[in-house]
Amino acid sequence: MRFSRLDCRRRWSDDQGVVSVGEAVEMILKEVSPLPAEEVRLLDACGRVLSEDVRAPRSVPPFPNSAMDGYAVRWKDVADTSVDHPVTLRVVEEVPAGYVPKARVTENSAIKIMTGAPMPRGADTVVRVEYTRSLPGEVRITRVDGPGSHIREAGEDIRKGQTILEKGKLLTPADVGLMASVGKGRVRVYRRPTVALFSTGDELQEVDERPKAGKIVNSNSYTLSAWIRQTGAIPLRFGIVRDKRRSLAAAFRKALRYDAVMTTGGVSVGDYDFVKEALGDAGVQMQFWKVAQKPGHPLAFGRIGKKPVFGLPGNPVSSAVSFLLYARPALLKMMGYRNLFLPVTQARLEHPIKTSAGVTEFIRCRIRRQDGQNFASSTGTQGSGVLRSMSIAQGLIVAHENETHLEEGAEVTVIVLNPQDFLQPEMGF
Ligand code: AMP
Ligand code: MG
Numbered sequence: 527m528r529f530s531r532l533d534c535r536r537r538w539s540d541d542q543g544v545v546s547v548g549e550a551v552e553m554i555l556k557e558v559s560p561l562p563a564e565e566v567r568l569l570d571a572c573g574r575v576l577s578e579d580v581r582a583p584r585s586v587p588p589f590p591n592s593a594m595d596g597y598a599v600r601w602k603d604v605a606d607t608s609v610d611h612p613v614t615l616r617v618v619e620e621v622p623a624g625y626v627p628k629a630r631v632t633e634n635s636a637i638k639i640m641t642g643a644p645m646p647r648g649a650d651t652v653v654r655v656e657y658t659r660s661l662p663g664e665v666r667i668t669r670v671d672g673p674g675s676h677i678r679e680a681g682e683d684i685r686k687g688q689t690i691l692e693k694g695k696l697l698t699p700a701d702v703g704l705m706a707s708v709g710k711g712r713v714r715v716y717r718r719p720t721v722a723l724f725s726t727g728d729e730l731q732e733v734d735e736r737p738k739a740g741k742i743v744n745s746n747s748y749t750l751s752a753w754i755r756q757t758g759a760i761p762l763r764f765g766i767v768r769d770k771r772r773s774l775a776a777a778f779r780k781a782l783r784y785d786a787v788m789t790t791g792g793v794s795v796g797d798y799d800f801v802k803e804a805l806g807d808a809g810v811q812m813q814f815w816k817v818a819q820k821p822g823h824p825l826a827f828g829r830i831g832k833k834p835v836f837g838l839p840g841n842p843v844s845s846a847v848s849f850l851l852y853a854r855p856a857l858l859k860m861m862g863y864r865n866l867f868l869p870v871t872q873a874r875l876e877h878p879i880k881t882s883a884g885v886t887e888f889i890r891c892r893i894r895r896q897d898g899q900n901f902a903s904s905t906g907t908q909g910s911g912v913l914r915s916m917s918i919a920q921g922l923i924v925a926h927e928n929e930t931h932l933e934e935g936a937e938v939t940v941i942v943l944n945p946q947d948f949l950q951p952e953m954g955f
Contacts, residue, residue, distance in 0.1 A: 544816040546927065547851065547886040550827065553813055554852050557829050560862040561717040561785060568706055571697050573758055574715035575862030580691040582708040585681035590645040594676040597636040597658060597665055598627075598649035601673040612668045614661070621646065636665055645677060652676035684708060694864060716862035719785035720760045723750055724777055726792040726801055727840060730766045745913060746790040746845050750838075753849050759786075759857045774804030782808065782830055785860065788853060791840030794824040801837050802826050810835045818927060820887045821910035822848040841910035847888050847922065850943070869942045871921070873900035879932045881925040890919035893940060893948055902940050920948050 545553065563577035592598065599615060607613045615636040619629040623642035631637055631648035639645075639652065654676060657669035684690055690708065691701055697715070705713060730744040731737075744766055751761040762784060767777045769792060781787045792801035793815065802815050805828055812828040815837070819825075822844035826837030836853050838845040855866035873893060881887045891902040902923055905915040921940040925932055932938060942948050 543812075543814050544818055545814045546818050550814065550817045550825070550852060551855065554827055554834065554856050555859060555866070557813070557832070558834050558856045558859050559832070561719060561860050563714045564717045565712050565714050567712055568702050568710075571705070571713050571715060572699055572702050574697055574718075576691055576693050576695045576697060577714045577716050577862060579689045579693050580705060580710060580713060582684045582686055582688050582690050582710070584709045585686045586684040586707050587678050587680055587682060590680050591642055591678050592639045592645060592652045592676060593641065593678050594652055594654045595640050596638075596652045596654040596656075596676065597667070598631055598639045598646050599636045599651050599653055599667075600631055600633070600649060601651045603634055604651065604653060604667055604670050605673070607667050607670050609668050612666050614664050614666045617660075617663060617665050619646070638665070650674060650677075694862065696863060696865075716860070717785075718759050719857055719860045720762055721754050721786045721788055721857070722762050722764055722781035722784040723747060723754070724764045724767050724781065724787075724789045726767045726769060726774060726789055728769045728798070730791075732766070745842055746838075746840070749842060749846050749913070750788060750790065750849055753846070753854065754788075754857065757854050757857050758861055769798040769800060771800040771804050771807065774800055775807035778805055778808035778810070778835075782810075782833065784833075786833060786853075786857065787830075787835040788838060788849075789836070790838045790845045793826045793837040793839055799824075805835060805837060817848075818885045819851075820882060820885045821908070822851075822888075823885070825852070827852070839910075842913040843890070843910045843916050846913075846916055850941075851888075869945055870924075870939050871900055871942055871948075872937055873902035873921075873923075873940045875923070875932055875934055875936045875938055876901050876903040878934045879904060879923070879925065881929055881931060883930050884927055886927050887923075887925040888941070889923040889925060890915045891921050891923045891940060892918065893920045893942075900940070902938060919943060 604613050615634055617638055618635045619627055620638040621627045621643040623640045626644055627637055627646035629637060631646050637646045651674055653667050653670055657667060659666045690704060725744045725747045729742055731741040733743050747763055751763055754761040767774055789801055792799045810828040810830045812826060815826040816823055817825045822839050824839050825848050828835045834856050838848045858866045879889060889908060890905040892905060894901040905918045921942050924939045
């Protein structure tokens, strides 16, 4: 199960520009589509999505070959073999895998053959080595498995020209190997979006600067770059922009040559929150600027041409949650993905939680596994500036708009934040 359009309807406000979580997801995904394709080498193809069907340029196996270590023979010569009536054949050649037999198998002769070696002319059957005894220049056969046994025919797995992978397939390591096996060294996939990332705020400084009075580190830029990268897109960090409408607009204009634009901060109602206006100045058509959710209520979304522009909130948790809910699925869609949402699981609440009516709340939680069940408990204070709670959290409990409290023991939906980290022991190996 995945988090998508959870039952989140608008019911809260007539305030223009406010949308529900479900509406926000829908509006954003409507605006984005897969980027044009590019050709990549096989080793860069894993995790990318095919933009065209892949047909096999060669057959697999490319030639008939032996499926066993043994002897290539004519069935006619060995058909009557049994333990009591062994047959002895002349061995005229030995073919290891990777070499082509020179001789031909003729009456009462055999060629010793290894797994994967091409079948010699004249032979129609392979007798496995376990049923034979080697003698000088000869082989004694005591058992056979039947006519035509242990031969892999050319094209048995894949025929030349056959479609082996379809457009839209998310490429796995096995797919990469499969393409290699048919000699397909390059492949066309949807391009990865470049994301121009700005942090706005006079209070910000960079991580390697000496701490200055009144300043905090621009941590959002790192959180978001890491998420963007984990999503498979390409973050381009444009650093810090001051809270001035003109500097913001100038910075945003430069960013519009990339596939997506992402800003943090400056989208709420403070005296220095100019991002929305500055995006407008830069030509971005704003679609909404508030979502009925917590955290991350102020959240601007617009587009310029086909490019999405995300004005994420400044608070570290709000921007991270908003990224996961909205920007991540959009970037995945741009890369051709069909599964756009984080996985969800069901869990029992370990304690009651009060929630606000009219907004969808995402409560950071730990997930404990016991007797085949998940148990979710809040990470504690849910302040949207407490990034550590996001680091501790394994999931986000979803509390719907119409709920005001969740009871202890209630079954809740939890968005799994780091599926790799959330081990379900009985599924582990
Ligand atoms: P704003 O949305 O601009 O009002 O920012 C809200 C709060 O988020 C600010 O007071 C900062 O504490 C914090 N904040 C804003 N931008 C960043 C950032 N890039 N990195 C870390 N914290 C930030
Ligand atoms: Mg600010």
